[in-house]
Amino acid sequence: xxxxxxxxxxxxxTMLFAACTSQKVQSLTKTTxxxxxLVKKEAQRAIALTVEKVKNYEVxxxxxxxxxxxLKDAERKIDTQLAVAVQLxxxxxxxxxxxxxxxxxxxxxxxxxxLKSLNDLYDISTFSSFETATFFPAGMFGIPPEKxxxxxxxxxxxxQRIIKFFGDHPRQRFVAVIVCYGFSDETPIAKESPLYSPLxxxxxxxxxxxxxxNVKLSELRAKSIANLLVDLIKINxxxxxxxxxxxxxxxxxxxxxxxxxxxxxxxxxxxxxxxRMVSLIWNVLPGSLxxxxxxxxxxxx
Numbered sequence: 001x002x003x004x005x006x007x008x009x010x011x012x013x014t015m016l017f018a019a020c021t022s023q024k025v026q027s028l029t030k031t032t033x034x035x036x037x038l039v040k041k042e043a044q045r046a047i048a049l050t051v052e053k054v055k056n057y058e059v060x061x062x063x064x065x066x067x068x069x070x071l072k073d074a075e076r077k078i079d080t081q082l083a084v085a086v087q088l089x090x091x092x093x094x095x096x097x098x099x100x101x102x103x104x105x106x107x108x109x110x111x112x113x114x115l116k117s118l119n120d121l122y123d124i125s126t127f128s129s130f131e132t133a134t135f136f137p138a139g140m141f142g143i144p145p146e147k148x149x150x151x152x153x154x155x156x157x158x159x160q161r162i163i164k165f166f167g168d169h170p171r172q173r174f175v176a177v178i179v180c181y182g183f184s185d186e187t188p189i190a191k192e193s194p195l196y197s198p199l200x201x202x203x204x205x206x207x208x209x210x211x212x213x214n215v216k217l218s219e220l221r222a223k224s225i226a227n228l229l230v231d232l233i234k235i236n237x238x239x240x241x242x243x244x245x246x247x248x249x250x251x252x253x254x255x256x257x258x259x260x261x262x263x264x265x266x267x268x269x270x271x272x273x274x275x276r277m278v279s280l281i282w283n284v285l286p287g288s289l290x291x292x293x294x295x296x297x298x299x300x301x
Contacts, residue, residue, distance in 0.1 A: 028101050029092070033085045035108055040078045042115050047071050049122050057261060058127045060179040060251075060281050063290070067118075070289045074111060081107065114286035117169050121284055124165070128158055129260075129279040132182075132221055139195040141220035143228065151228055158282060159232045163239050165284050170241035173287045176233075178280070180226040180252040182218030183260045185275040189213045211257055218278075219254025225278050226252045249292065 047068050054064035081104050088097050135143050135151045143151050162176060188210045189196055199216050200208065208216070230250060237243050259268050260277055268275055 029085055029089045029097055032101050032104050032108075033082060033089075036078050036082050036085070036104070039108055039111050039115070040075055040082075042112070043071050043075050043078070046115055046118055049119075053122060053126075056127070057279070058122075058125070058281065059283055060177070063177055063179065063281075063283060063285075066292060067285065067289050070291070074288075077107070078111075110288070113172065114288050117172060117174075117284075117286055118289065120168065121165065124161060126161075126282050127279065129277050130154055130225075131273060132276045132278055133273065135225065135278070136221055139193060141195075141198075141217055141224060143224050151225075152232065155225070155229050155232055158280065159229065159236060162233065162282055162284060163236055166240045166246060171245070173245045173247075174284050175247045175249055175287060175290045175292075177249045177283045177285060177290060178226060178229060178251065179282075180222040180229075181255050181260075181279045182220075182222030182225075182252070183255045183275055183277050183279070184214040184218045184257055185272050186210070186214070186257050186270040189217070215254045215256030217254070218256050219252065222252040222254060222278055225280060226250050229280070229282075247287075249290070 050059060050064050050067050050071070053059040054061050059067070084100060085104075088100055092100070134154055135147055137144060137147070166174070189199065195217070196213075199213055199220075200206070202220065203212065203216055205212065230248070233248075240246065257275075259265075260275060260279065262268070265274060
């Protein structure tokens, strides 16, 4: 729908610009108003889709709030343009209407391009989860050499989906937001364990609780997966049409013994391999909907 709307908007407004008699000027104002209303509806639809994606764990909640905030800002700007259009229709001169329509046409095309790419993103699965045993032997938070091939095989399909998305939208500026969460079960980490000292060295307390140790363990495992994904994107960067248009916002967090997605699984146990997992969410967002990633200046190097 967005693709056909974008084509219709561009061709329709271009034709009106090309033949602006006094009657056409009035038609231009009306067409601009109608198009702004359509863009507003698409923005509202994108907000509803974002809420659904957050609910389904395909958009991180904080990222979702940022997307929705920017979409609502876009709605307010459209309302401002609509109010101007109404006033110009009543009292505007031919020159004022033409200038307004030209400015608004740029806004409309930019908004539709961004909404289309967001819509395309939401058609793709952007959530993955893995048992930590896929990447880490017991007692480790780094991916050892013997696990590298298996780990890369698991992550490579995600990398290919991200790169394909860049290729499908070669001239847009994007922020690739990658969020990785680590989870653990309630298995204690004994002081005699070879894992204890390396974890303790990365903590701010000398006497951590079981829960704190598991939070740190899950955080470091999430960081390892995020770094692997970044490394694989770097290796394949030659496949990205214009890498300079892409910024990256990479996040990882340890959830420790927090139950992963309890609305999906209700029979977790204290010692449960289903709780020992890493989940990964990726979203490639237009800069207008995630300006935070642009201000971070986190282009892949």
